[in-house]
Amino acid sequence: MVDVAQLVEPRLVMPVVAGSSPVVHPICIAHIEELYCLGYIDEGSSMFKDYNLTNISIPLKVLFTSYLCVVGIGYIMATAQILFTHGMADGKFGLSIDDIVYSYYGNRSGTVLENKLDGSMKENASDADRLAIIKWVHVGADEVSFKQRGINTIFENNCLACHSTEAGMGLPDFSHFETIKNYAQVDTGASFSSLTRVSHIHLFGISFIFFFVGLIFVMATHVSTLLKSLAVSMPFVSQLMDISSWWLTKLDPMFAWVVIIGGTGMGIAFAFMWVVSIYEMWLMPHDDG
Numbered sequence: 402m403v404d405v406a407q408l409v410e411p412r413l414v415m416p417v418v419a420g421s422s423p424v425v426h427p428i429c430i431a432h433i434e435e436l437y438c439l440g441y442i443d444e445g446s447s448m449f450k451d452y453n454l455t456n457i458s459i460p461l462k463v464l465f466t467s468y469l470c471v472v473g474i475g476y477i478m479a480t481a482q483i484l485f486t487h488g489m490a491d492g493k494f495g496l497s498i499d500d501i502v503y504s505y506y507g508n509r510s511g512t513v514l515e516n517k518l519d520g521s522m523k524e525n526a527s528d529a530d531r532l533a534i535i536k537w538v539h540v541g542a543d544e545v546s547f548k549q550r551g552i553n554t555i556f557e558n559n560c561l562a563c564h565s566t567e568a569g570m571g572l573p574d575f576s577h578f579e580t581i582k583n584y585a586q587v588d589t590g591a592s593f594s595s596l597t598r599v600s601h602i603h604l605f606g607i608s609f610i611f612f613f614v615g616l617i618f619v620m621a622t623h624v625s626t627l628l629k630s631l632a633v634s635m636p637f638v639s640q641l642m643d644i645s646s647w648w649l650t651k652l653d654p655m656f657a658w659v660v661i662i663g664g665t666g667m668g669i670a671f672a673f674m675w676v677v678s679i680y681e682m683w684l685m686p687h688d689d690g
């Protein structure tokens with residue numbers, strides 16, 4: 402039989418009312434004991450008490466490094482993707498405030514079709530063809546002149562290779578006049594439905610990536626608790642800033658700069674955690690703290 406004194410002996414004691422005798426909940430004791438045994442809790446130490454990036458086993462280092470390399474490449478690809486889509490929104494390479502305003506608020510001086518033909522779709526048609534499409538948009542973009550002016554053939558020859566169901570690229574299908582017509586309206590930027598879609602994918606996906614990058618990084622030995630806490634929380638804060646500013650920019654272009662700050666903050670935190678983690682695992686001498 403288990404002695405009561407033995408049960409009460411461990412560390413967790415909860416006084417219920419000040420002055421009354423202390424009460425210990427048996428479930429708490431069992432649970433806390435388990436955590437002590439597993440080495441998760443110990444007075445004044447962290448979850449990874451005896452482990453840090455310099456002294457973990459080689460297979461674990463290889464696992465962490467492989468993960469970091471793949472998400473690192475993913476990050477570079479994501480940046481390239483931003484440069485090629487949003488970065489080209491104003492027709493010039495490189496990300497600017499204009500690009501962000503055009504992407505989320507829209508370039509309200511023109512239609513989506515015109516803006517794309519002057520921006521990221523510029524390379525897909527000759528100047529003459531682009532001009533013909535833009536003129537057609539200006540005369541009202543109706544179906545009769547679509548055929549009369551030969552705009553249908555321009556689309557067939559230059560756009561359907563990517564913009565059709567057969568191409569399977571998930572792009573708007575320009576083999577239907579109605580779809581083209583929708584893009585010949587004033588450009589109000591990203592639609593609310595596309596914003597909700599992209600926002601939820603980013604919130605789930607990016608937090609997942611930063612959870613693991615952060616978990617690896619907190620095992621670093623030569624970074625202060627304050628700096629560690631800042632570095633692991635910064636991507637989450639930046640991400641919230643970034644995503645909320647997409648929505649705010651849709652309402653008012655002045656928020657475009659928050660998109661840049663959010664994105665930069667995330668990039669800096671990622672690069673810092675990545676470099677420190679790799680450096681400690683492979684270049685620092687074994688250190689048992």
Ligand code: HEC
Binds near residue numbers: 517522525559561563
């Ligand atoms: C090589 C493939 C390719 C060709 C050819 C192409 N596009 Fe695109 N188009 C894309 C991609 C990829 C996107 C999405 C990225 C972006 O917006 O830049 C896109 C986006 C667009 C959009 C914006 C769609 C949206 O939902 O916001 C318009 C409008 C557009 N293209 C028009 C055209 C026109 C007009 C042509 C023909 C002159 C054309 N595209 C030819 C690949 C192509």
